[in-house]
Amino acid sequence: MSTNKASNGTQETTWVAPKKTLWDRMKPYTGFYLMFLPVFIFVLIVYYWPMLGVRYAFYSYKLRDIHWVGLANFAKLFSEKEFWMAFQNTLILSIVKLLLNTFVAVLISIFLNEMVNLFCKKFVQTVIYLPHFMSWAVVAAIFTLFLSTSSTGFVNETLKSWGWIEQSIDFLHTKALWRPIFYMIDLWKETGWGTVIFFATLSGIDPGLYEAAEIDGATRLQKIWYVTVPALSNTVIIVLILNLAKVLNIFEPVFVLYNTRVLEVSDVISTYIYRKTFLTAIPDYGYTTAVGLFKSLVGMVLMLASDYASKRIRGRGIM
Amino acid sequence: MKKKLFTLAAAAGLLLTACGTDTSAGTPASSGGSSAGGTTTETGEYQLNTLNIIVDGTLTATVDAGQAEFVKQWEEAVSARIGHPIKLNITQLDHSDYSGTVSRTLTTGKPGDAGYPDALIMSASMLRQYQTTGLLWNLANAYDNAEFQKRVTLPQVNLNLRTADGAQYGFAPTYGNGCVTYIKKGWLDAVGKTVDDIKTFDDYYAVLKAFKENDPDGDGANKTYGVIAAGFAKLDEAPYINYMPEFWQGAYPSFYPGKDGKWVDGFTEQATIDALARLNKAYKDGIIDPDTEEAGTKQAREKFFSNDQSTSEGVFTYWAGTWLRTLTDNMQKNEVKNKDGELESLVQLPPIKEIKDTVGGYINREAPVWVITDDGDGNDAREQAIFDALFDTMLDGDVVQTLWTYGAKGVHWSTDAEEFTLNAGTDKEDKKSYAAGEFHLRPNPNDPNSLWKKNHLDSVLVIAPLTNGFVDNDPLIQEGNEFFTKNCVDAYPAASSPTFSEREADLSEAKKGLMNKAVVGEITPEDAVKQYIDQFGSVSETILSELNAN
Structure with missing residues (x-):
């Protein structure tokens, strides 16, 4: 209960409910909270408990010799040329891959949307979706064999038999070629799947818009440009923003396709951590944890930036 | 936003709190004289009830190949020998990531934990890296007093494992074995050569070239190659050069003790430049299969005995003895035939002049070893019990040694x-x-x-032979083993120093990259060595000073 002075000078008494405690607010939903409890415990154990291991970023951790080293691991990390090389490669490979995949997926979605023959449309969709379901190990094996410089390499042997080249081209071992080949393989594998979300958006466009454009005398290309593309733009931005937060996580496609001759253009943070952790006889887990923690911090910054961008563009965040 | 910042701060607080938590895992754990696998009897004696071992692919009696029966028969025989029941738990790791998985297991566990090994297999390089860590038990006394000592015919194999102060952390039941060069006989016939024509590197090279250019498989196309290997050199595993010895000759691309006993970095030597130049020429001439650069051993050998010989190779350097039989069997299983339609066979190339009797030839690698983990309690009862149950019986000359040599009775x-x-x-x-x-x-x-060929121990390589007369008389395996024994030289000891352990992966990765670039002609061999010195010269010097200080 509180007392306010009314505009005419008289005292007015109004009733204000006392603030409910947390328990009072939860009590009506006890059943729901009980149902949620196992999930909450599971999340704590599976997701948060392992995170306590990040403390080892401040330790030297070799076999069972563990001792506090403060920020020494980070000092070492920032002075390592290979780390910065991997960091730069991570950003380049991930961002170019993201932009390329999104652009090509949008393009294919629009083409598919324009396709009138339903059988043809479904067939093309199925064909381009399939590579997504192959593991990266299989994809790498196929392309390594396909692009090999040995006499088993289909591409080189075909080009030679056509007289286009005399010497085999070492696609996967040449620095200048590795990234383009990587983007190409990634496009082949992932673009089809990437079209799903755009295709869903296209299906939701009001047909009335196309009819109106047609009545206004719009050509097919004009309808794409003035109706389809604007309708897709919001989805494109959302996809870009959501994926931006994950750009540092690239590992598997690089791991199965890189080699020591192209390390300078292919090594990414995750492969760098992998080598330092799993290919060293007695690794320092403290150092590799520090690399991982740094990667997570940069990832968090990207996530916050994405959240901010999402709020500005969509009016709501992603977190 | 405030809520989010609060959440972040709370998370950071949680992490920092965690930073201050107990790090007792950092100190070697003591099991107080007994682990989960043993108990102390009323008379105060330690009794080992369960034995946990970690093995690699050299235990060929795998889960899918009769391991259960092997374990059952081992438990029966060893229980009878030591006078109480004992249970054997085998963890067989993936051969390709063995050292990595062992490292993680030894890092995260301690004696007594489920999955922590009482004993495990290590390569010679791993042994050198681990023997200074305090995780392994010094078994010198146990070895000296072992029951099998009276039957040991090759004592030097284990004496070579001893440190300067007489400690011994590994037990080698066999000597190391090594690789020899195999040539497809049908291909030799097709190019009009015999193995006796190959005495020097030039002769060898001429044969490889003929395999490339003279259509040895008779399919009318020149898509064959002279030689394939799992890498131009295997720079992450000693003795590094054993898959292409004819090209490496006297070069040794890692640390080794020179003639005066002083350690040197072989990758910086002229011999390495010469070896890279030889490999580069062969690569340019198309006689080395380009798949060599990335091939693992499985891929290389499967291409060698593939049923499609039109893109195969005539020469393959691989393990001696049992592998001569395995390669031959696989070629015949794949119906690899010579030009006359007969099943293909292999001939072994005696070391060419340039590598004969040198540590560039057919190298008898340092033997893989078994080690026992030390629980660090200052009491040897547990470790001695493991030695008695596992190692002493492994070379009993009879039932248990037969199990390790040939596998389970009635199955293998x-x-x-x-x-x-x-x-x-x-x-x-x-x-x-x-x-x-x-x-x-x-x-x-x-x-x-x-x-079936063998289980873990090779009857020919073992340091104390079987006494029960069980001998596999496969003439091809015998021929292979005799050929290797006649032509082999002992490998250099593996290097071991703190900096080498820490930087070995970086060094081998950098050297592999430079070697590959030099072989395919991206850079010259001289530049490869120069770049290595520029990048790792100071690391190399530190390692050498540590090695030479010992």
């Missing part, structure tokens, strides 16, 4: 009268008939059309 081998047919109903049908009491190997549980 038998002395019963029996008959069976391999490749029944095919043109390779092979009827086998054995009388009662006659030792013989049985069909491989994984491939009933071929005979």
Whole structure:
């Protein structure tokens, strides 16, 4: 209960409910909270408990010799040329891959949307979706064999038999070629799947818009440009923003396709951590944890930036 | 936003709190004289009830190939020997990531934990890295007093493992073995050569070139190669050069003790530049299969004995003895035939002049070893019990050694009268008939059309032979082993120093990249060595100073 002075000078008494405690607010939903409890415990154990291991970023951790080293691991990390090389490669490979995949997926979605023959449309969709379901190990094996410089390499042997080249081209071992080949393989594998979300958006466009454009005398290309593309733009931005937060996580496609001759253009943070952790006889887990923690911090910054961008563009965040 | 910042701050607080938590895992754990696998009896004696071991792919009696029966028979035999029941738990790791998985297991566990090994297999390089960590038990006394000592015929193999102060952390039941160069006989015939024509590197090179250019498989196309290997050199595993010895000759691309006993970095030497130049020329001439650069051993050998010989190779350097039989069997299984339509066979190339009797030749690598983990309690009872149950019985000359050598009775081998047919109903049908009491190997549980070959120990390489007369008389394996023994030289000891352990992966990765670039002609061999010195010169010097200080 509180007392306010009314505009005419008289005292007015109004009733204000006392603030409910947390328990009072939860009590009506006890059943729901009980149902949620196992999930909450599971999340704590599976997701948060392992995170306590990040403390080892401040330790030297070799076999069972563990001792506090403060920020020494980070000092070492920032002075390592290979780390910065991997960091730069991570950003380049991930961002170019993201932009390329999104652009090509949008393009294919629009083409598919324009396709009138339903059988043809479904067939093309199925064909381009399939590579997504192959593991990266299989994809790498196929392309390594396909692009090999040995006499088993289909591409080189075909080009030679056509007289286009005399010497085999070492696609996967040449620095200048590795990234383009990587983007190409990634496009082949992932673009089809990437079209799903755009295709869903296209299906939701009001047909009335196309009819109106047609009545206004719009050509097919004009309808794409003035109706389809604007309708897709919001989805494109959302996809870009959501994926931006994950750009540092690239590992598997690089791991199965890189080699020591192209390390300078292919090594990414995750492969760098992998080598330092799993290919060293007695690794320092403290150092590799520090690399991982740094990667997570940069990832968090990207996530916050994405959240901010999402709020500005969509009016709501992603977190 | 405030809520989010609060959440972040709370998370950071949680992490920092965690930073201050107990790090007791950092100190070697003590099991107080007994681990989960043992108990102390009323008389105060330690009794080992469970034995946990970690093995690699060299235990060929895998889960799919009769391991359960092997374990059952081992438990029966060893329980009878040591006077109380004992249970054997085998963890068999993936061969390709063995050292990595062992490292993680030894890092995260301690004696007594489920999954922590009482004993495990290590390569010579791993042993050198781990023997200074305090995780392994010094078994010198146990080895000296072992029951099998009276039967040891090759004592030097284990004496070589001792440190300057007489400690011994590994037990080698066999000597190391190594690789020899195999050539397809049909291909030699096709180019009009015999193995006796190959005496020098030039002769060898001429044969490789003929395999590239003279259509040895007779398919009318020149898509064959002279040689394939798992890498131009295997720079992450000693003795590094054993898969292409003819090209490396006297070069050794890692740390080794020079003639005066002083350690040197072989990758900086002229011999390495010369070796890279030889490899580069062969690569340019197209006689080395380009797949060599990335091939693992499995890929290399499968391409060598592939049923499609039109893109195969004539020469392959691989493990001696049993592998001569395995490669031959696989070629025949794949129906690899010579130009006359006969099943292909292999001939072994005696070391060429340039590598004969040098540590560039057929290298007898340092033996892989078994080690026992130390629980650090200052009491050797647990460790001695493991030695007695596992190592002492492993070379008992009789039942248990037979288990480790040939596998389980009735599954992998038998002395019963029996008959069976391999490749029944095919043109390779092979009827086998054995009388009662006659030792013989049985069909491989994984491939009933071929005979089982061996289990973990190679009967020819073992330091204390079987005394029960069980000998596999496969003439091809015998021929292979005799050929290697006649032509091999001992490998350099593996380097071990703190900086080497820490930077070995970086060094081998950088050297591999530079070697590959030099071989394919991206850079010159001189530049490869120069870049290595520029990048790792100071690391190399530190390692050398540590090695030479010992």
